[in-house]
């Protein structure tokens with residue numbers, strides 16, 4: 579049967595921490611202004627560092643909430659981490675007490691304004707161009723929560739050095755809504771227990787499932803022909819793994835230990851330490 583490879587992009591092919599650095603710096607400067615401090619105020623920066631250290635020390639206790647459900651660890655993503663940091667800063671200075679105002683400001687205005695500072699300056703992980711150029715001629719798609727055109731633009735920025743990546747610019751499915759959990763959909767078990775995590779991983783990611791199912795149908799392939807590579811187990815990998823796919827977790831220093839341990843112990847899952855391993859993991863010897 580034909581193998582279908584599906585890749586996450588941000589944080590998987592890119593270095594999310596390096597790419598998100600202008601977002602973090604710009605967002606913190608805006609918080610300084612909001613509480614009447616000069617940009618780069620050391621007390622604000624210290625609060626940010628302290629919150630990030632708390633999240634890193636106990637990733638299982640700090641989920642990212644979406645529609646009131648815990649859908650991913652907050653610590654692995656510099657954009658997700660900024661929300662608890664902003665709340666701590668505003669609490670410390672007793673600024674903007676309204677939850678509604680904070681929601682609009684933190685997740686809306688400040689997020690969009692500062693995310694814009696990261697566009698047009700992708701930071702790739704080592705061997706991203708090499709790996710993508712080696713899989714682009716095979717059945718490979720990129721499925722991402724991000725905007726299709728932003729990600730296609732990042733792929734095409736590799737084309738000068740790696741001309742073979744070009745076909746992948748046309749094979750990006752964005753807005754995959756991997757955060758969305760649909761309890762009414764019964765296409766997979768509701769939950770996956772993970773040792774070391776005291777809440778279950780929620781599997782019913784209906785929108786993401788339907789994108790993968792459509793790609794499999796188009797390629798005449800089944801779930802056991804699918805290989806998914808991503809950087810956040812809960813978002814990218816748990817649902818396809820439960821349906822029979824093989825999965826690769828691209829790990830970083832922020833990967834929770836319970837995710838790493840589960841992946842290492844599972845016969846259809848493995849840790850990807852170097853992106854250059856991806857072509858052979860998906861398609862065997864090329």
Ligand SMILES: [Mg+2]
Pocket residue numbers: 586587588589590808809810
């Ligand atoms: Mg990712």
